[in-house]
Amino acid sequence: MRKLIFESLTRRPLTEKAPPVDEQAAHELAAALDRTARKRLGRSLAIRQVDAGSCNGCELEIHALGNVFYDLERFGLKFVASPRHADVLLVTGPVTKNMREALKRTWAATPDPKWVVALGDCARDGGLFAGSPACVGGVQSVIPVDLHVPGCPPTPQQILAALLALL
Ligand code: SF4
Numbered sequence: 614m615r616k617l618i619f620e621s622l623t624r625r626p627l628t629e630k631a632p633p634v635d636e637q638a639a640h641e642l643a644a645a646l647d648r649t650a651r652k653r654l655g656r657s658l659a660i661r662q663v664d665a666g667s668c669n670g671c672e673l674e675i676h677a678l679g680n681v682f683y684d685l686e687r688f689g690l691k692f693v694a695s696p697r698h699a700d701v702l703l704v705t706g707p708v709t710k711n712m713r714e715a716l717k718r719t720w721a722a723t724p725d726p727k728w729v730v731a732l733g734d735c736a737r738d739g740g741l742f743a744g745s746p747a748c749v750g751g752v753q754s755v756i757p758v759d760l761h762v763p764g765c766p767p768t769p770q771q772i773l774a775a776l777l778a779l780l
Contacts, residue, residue, distance in 0.1 A: 634770070639683060642773040647688035649780045654700065657689025658776065661699035661723065665716050665755075666748060667706025668741075671733040671766040675703065678769050690776075696723040701776070705732045707739040707748040708755050720756040728779055731758045732772065734765045741765075 650658040662675055678685045679692070693699050696719045708716055720729065731752040734740035738751045752758050762775040 632768075634682070636682075639770055639773065642770060642777060643683070643685055643688040643690070646690060646773060646777045646780070649777060650689065653780050657691060658701060658780070659691055659693045659699050660701045660703050660776075661693055661696045661719070663702055663704045663712075663716060663719055665704050665706045665712040665736070665752065666709035666742070667733065667735060671705035671735075674766045674769055674772065675705070675732070678772065683769055685773075696720075699723050700727060701779070702727065702729045702756075703732055704729060704736055704752045704756075704758075707735040707742040707745070708750060708752060709747050710749055711747075713749050713755055716752070716755050728759045729756055730775060730779060731761045732775075733767060734763060737761050737763065 647657060650656070662672070664672060677683060678690070685691075696702065702720060702723055704716065706712075720727075729752065731737060735742060736752045739745070739748050742748050743750070749755065760775060760779050762771060764771055767775070
């Protein structure tokens, strides 16, 4: 026990340092996205996120958009609980066989006009999981995709820039 306490006091933390973030650029992107959404839709952008089978790495970056650093709700961007309230479906992961039907139904339940953003390398073509018998492939193989955001996973700034480009 003593050894364990000693080690925990002397060992360096195992976590890696967070990568540097350009705070100013992130805020400018978010503000531009809000302005564009209001011009285009007359209100802020509503996003429904769908995890079609990801490893959750992409979700961690999406969650970061709502943390105290990015705090995107300040700019009106909001994640909604139902596809019926969404403008954008933000889909992550390779589509698994179990999620294929759910993804199709979610897309059908989203009112027009709607956009689909495939987020991450897996969402493009299955990525790391391509060829797995549990997966059917990228998002495009199940529903029409308007924009693909590359990366494994894409950073919050890349996600913001992609949403802005979409609008
Ligand atoms: S793109 Fe990378 S982080 Fe995102 S679901 Fe695939 S493996 Fe995970």
